[in-house]
Amino acid sequence: MTQPPRYELLADNLLAQITSGKLPIGARLPSEFELCDEHGMSRGTVREALRCLEDVGMISRSRAGTTVIATQPLDDYHPSAGTPKEIMDLVRSTKLRRPSTTEVVLDRRQAKRLGVPSGSHWYLLAGPLVAKRDPTKILCWSEHYHGDLEGKERFRRGNYNLTTVASTTLEQVVSAEPMREDIATVLGAEPGSAALVVRRTHRDAEGTAIKVSLHTHRGDQHTITTTFRGVSDLV
Numbered sequence: 001m002t003q004p005p006r007y008e009l010l011a012d013n014l015l016a017q018i019t020s021g022k023l024p025i026g027a028r029l030p031s032e033f034e035l036c037d038e039h040g041m042s043r044g045t046v047r048e049a050l051r052c053l054e055d056v057g058m059i060s061r062s063r064a065g066t067t068v069i070a071t072q073p074l075d076d077y078h079p080s081a082g083t084p085k086e087i088m089d090l091v092r093s094t095k096l097r098r099p100s101t102t103e104v105v106l107d108r109r110q111a112k113r114l115g116v117p118s119g120s121h122w123y124l125l126a127g128p129l130v131a132k133r134d135p136t137k138i139l140c141w142s143e144h145y146h147g148d149l150e151g152k153e154r155f156r157r158g159n160y161n162l163t164t165v166a167s168t169t170l171e172q173v174v175s176a177e178p179m180r181e182d183i184a185t186v187l188g189a190e191p192g193s194a195a196l197v198v199r200r201t202h203r204d205a206e207g208t209a210i211k212v213s214l215h216t217h218r219g220d221q222h223t224i225t226t227t228f229r230g231v232s233d234l235v
Contacts, residue, residue: 010039010049018058018068019133029059029066096142097135099127104145114145114212115173115201122147122212128186129215140217141183147210169207173199174224183216194219 017023030038035046050066053059060067104110104124111118122145129142174196181191189195196219202211 005048006041007045007048007052010035010041010046011052013039014049014053015058015133018053023068025068027068029068031065093132094129094139095132095135096125096127096144097130097138099125101125114209114214115199116147116209116212120147138187140215141186142216143214145212145214147212168205169203171201171203173201175199176219179216179218187216187218189218189220196222196224 014023014029023029029035029050032043032046032050035041035049036043039046050059050061054061058068102124104122106114106116106118106120106122108118111120116122124143124145126141126143128138129140131137131139177195177197178192179187179189179195183189183195184191184193196217198215198217200213200215201209204210
């Protein structure tokens with residue numbers, strides 16, 4: 001698995017110090033030069049790490065220095081993603097809490113929901129998706145269906161990894177459906193109420209689906225907005 005960029009490692013290090021109270025609200029972070037010297041990083045790498053913390057509302061930067069202004073990041077979770085990078089960022093910042101694993105053969109209804117052939121065999125990992133920084137907060141119910149032999153072996157070895165999928169294309173579909181009773185119980189919703197479902201399908205070079213993930217959210221807690229810019233010539 002590819003190691004995260006160095007700026008992310010530094011951002012995680014500083015984030016841990018802030019959330020643990022080692023760097024409380026009002027505390028000054030070391031200067032950029034001090035961080036460069038301490039971690040053996042370039043100034044550009046340090047600045048990118050600080051930008052990450054600034055983007056989630058953790059720090060305030062000025063000519064006078066960098067100050068901690070919050071001990072928890074802003075809630076920036078979004079059910080859908082606009083780019084592959086956003087999906088990877090989502091994977092890095094979330095995890096499944098006490099997931100269950102099983103081998104399934106899809107009936108016609110299940111296959112239609114996943115957009116794959118009926119009767120196909122899959123290896124399912126499912127559970128509530130939570131933020132790593134706050135595992136008590138359930139974001140959605142996630143189901144991950146893996147269809148290749150490598151996925152099966154990872155299940156057997158107990159080291160299944162959601163990020164390790166050798167796909168060439170990724171498609172995302174957002175739809176609405178009634179909330180299943182078992183999922184409603186986990187999400188604290190009414191059975192049959194509106195659910196927002198995000199389906200992501202990984203395909204190989206031949207176009208065959210090798211992994212499908214379903215993320216079911218409460219419909220009353222999320223909206224999806226798309227903004228188009230520079231469209232004056234199109235309307």
